[in-house]
Amino acid sequence: MDSIFAKRVQNAPRSFTRKILDVIDAKDIISFAGGLPDESLFPHELIKKEMNHSLDTMPRSIYQYSQAQGAIQLRSELAKTYTNSTEKEILITTGSQQGLDILCKAFIDEGDTIVVEAPSYLAALNLFALYNANIQEVPLTCNGIDTIQLEILFKTKKPKFFYAIPTFQNPTGWSWKKECKVEVARLAKKYNVIIVEDSPYNALKYEESIELGFEELLPKLSVTLGTFSKTLVPDFRIGWMRADEKFLKVFQNMKENTDLQSPKFFQYIVAKIMKDGNLSLHVKSLIEAYRVKRNAMAEALKKEFGKDIEYEIPTGGMFFWIKFDDKVDTMKLFDIAIEHKIAYVPGSVFYKDNKKNSYVRLNFTNATFEDIKIGIKRLNLALKEYNAKHE
């Protein structure tokens, strides 16, 4: 019988991380799988204080239907965080995931080419597949992407956009070097390709560095996606898009057709938290806490695996990207790891073709120190069992 569902339903892969969430519902599994913040660090008292204050001060119009663009209070605060932007260039979205959906709606007709890093963010890859995009990958290293390959793709495939996470990437934790960004901006101009910079992790920076954004390099031809999910709380579902007004008007229209507007109530509260300088203070405390967790995971990896694995210590974000010996298929290792009560995300899911590989993504922000120690030990035991079985 023909399916009643649209073709895209058949193209819709279920996110591997969601599947893992089902598996690890079993309580005693330690999970490094999800890209989750540490719940104990959610600033509940701050939110409570600002919420009480806002309930007394906020204009009644906040409750009213309005333009899809979002609360002016929040858009102005966000515009201040950029070098070249005004509130007219900001659209508030329901998480940055909605920003990705809006991009697809605005730019992708079936079969249109887009370029992504390899590896890239799983939920974005799934979404692009849902829109039947022709996804082309450009290899990523710890210094940035292969710009020679990128130029070939720009020249021969004429992509609609290049989707990238240049800072503290998901899944690798890597950041592009400045020269790479400058070259990508040059190629974007030459071939007239939009650069989409997804930037959820930029604020979680554990070492001194200056991150040059595409908003500065390419203000007219870039779209920046942002979110409060990693710096405040994911459940507010507040993200934003920054782009030139000619794009923003179209994005706004695409959003209106989906949900008319995002709720403004929490936008107002978040704007107040930003305006009072409390978001910066909170992010500072997150950085202190996450840096120590990152160090704990680096130490545990060194202790358990020594030189048997390859990785960079991430200078920001939430993830370690670990490479085991080439002969290890981390998708197969996953089942053994679950028996040892440890979960991670196998590297293959971050590539378009899901080809087997020997990488894993480990999240270090959500686990406790105890779990980091025990979890990495369990991972090593799982690897030993895998190696014994595959000798």
Ligand SMILES: Cc1ncc(COP(=O)(O)O)c(C=O)c1O
């Ligand atoms: C690269 C990237 N983009 C977008 C998102 C979605 O975030 P949000 O909660 O704002 O929808 C995530 C979440 O993990 C992410 O890692």
